[in-house]
Amino acid sequence: MQDTGSTLPRRQLGRYLMDWRTRAGLSQPQAAQLLGIGSTSLYRLEHGQNGKVNLGHVEAACELYGVPEHLVAAYVGLARQTSEKSWWHEFGDLIPENFDVYMGMEAAAQTFTSYHPDLVPGILQTADYTRVLVREALPDEAPAEHERRVQMRQYRQMIVTRKRRPVEVNVVLHESVLRRTIGDGKITGVQLKRLADMSTRPNVTLRVLPNEAGVPGGHSVGQFTILDFGANRVGGLVEPPVVYVPGIVGGMYFEKPKDVHRYHQAYKAFQDRALDAVDSRGLLRQVAKEFLQ
Structure with a gap:
């Protein structure tokens, strides 16, 4: 229970x-x-x-x-x-900045549902794409520390590719993610090709929300991820689903049912206006070719 x-x-x-x-x-x-x-x-x-x-x-x-x-x-x-059922994790006072609370939750999840208006989600990033972001975010860190962070993010991706019970991934990417150059054209093109390839996996559903879709739901919504942890043998929740909203100084976590429901509604609004899986894959491959020319 x-x-x-x-x-x-x-x-x-x-x-x-x-x-x-x-x-x-x-x-x-x-x-x-x-x-x-x-x-x-x-x-x-x-x-x-x-x-x-x-x-x-x-x-x-x-x-x-x-x-x-x-x-x-x-x-x-x-x-x-x-x-409290809503929790603001601020780095510094109680929890060290180099300790990733979210990563532990992500590893335990059975379903990963996410909307990304700016960047490719971490669990689908190539090493080069991550490397550019880490260097931008932490310019004062040593190259060895940058590389440790890149490898850690690559390690996280095992939850998607493992043979036994891989996490179910549902992602809506805004088209602006596809058009934004990260590093250079080659890094961005290879990343988009990787997304297209990953979207062929049976546990990965990736949809692109085109620019002309407007603002589904009428609200400006930033990046968020809904983590579901599945059911136990008697049909009850293993633990409550959690919504994670990242921020520059920490992250916000919501687990009140009404809050989680609101984010599920927002995701559905984006999904309903997004291209289907086949057209999304085609657009990813098309834009990847443009970057790699």
Whole structure:
């Protein structure tokens, strides 16, 4: 049964702790015994079902599992987050800027539904496309750090291409994404060709919203992603769907049903005005050729 008291920061914390326990080769009862807490308490911690997270338990678990120090700080920050159903993750005070909360959610999702008016989504980017964006965003970082970020984003794409239960991807791209040069013509053309190729996969649906479609729904809407986590064996939600809206200093997360519904409505409005999958693929290949000439 879904725990209605669970919140996104708690669920993310639990997901990370469970992952590190597994890496340490410990079963839940073994870890609970070593931590000196009940197995039920550890279960609730790992599933984000605590009314209030015990920081001592989090720190002790991190020590037991050998979690690196910089991640311990991030996990403690998650434990201290508000219990509100809408959550603003601002970098700096509680969670380090180099810790990507969203990436953990994306990896656990079964369905990725997204609208992009400016850029290709990260899970579909080529390495060169990502490299240009990273260098633009972080000009003061060392080249080695740029490359680490590029490789991390490439690694994330395994959720789309893996053989066992790949994530279902539904993306609407505004036509302006296709026309915007990122880096140079070759980088952009190769990226568009990659999108066309990826759209042939059975788990990927990619549609282009043409310029002449106007403003579906009548509202100016920026980039957003809806993550769904599927159902359990009895038909209940594994966890509530989440809407992620990125920002330059952090990200906004919504999980109230009415908020998620509004974003689903916005996505449907874009989808209804978009080209179908075949025409979208054709346009991607056409514009790719123009860039690569």
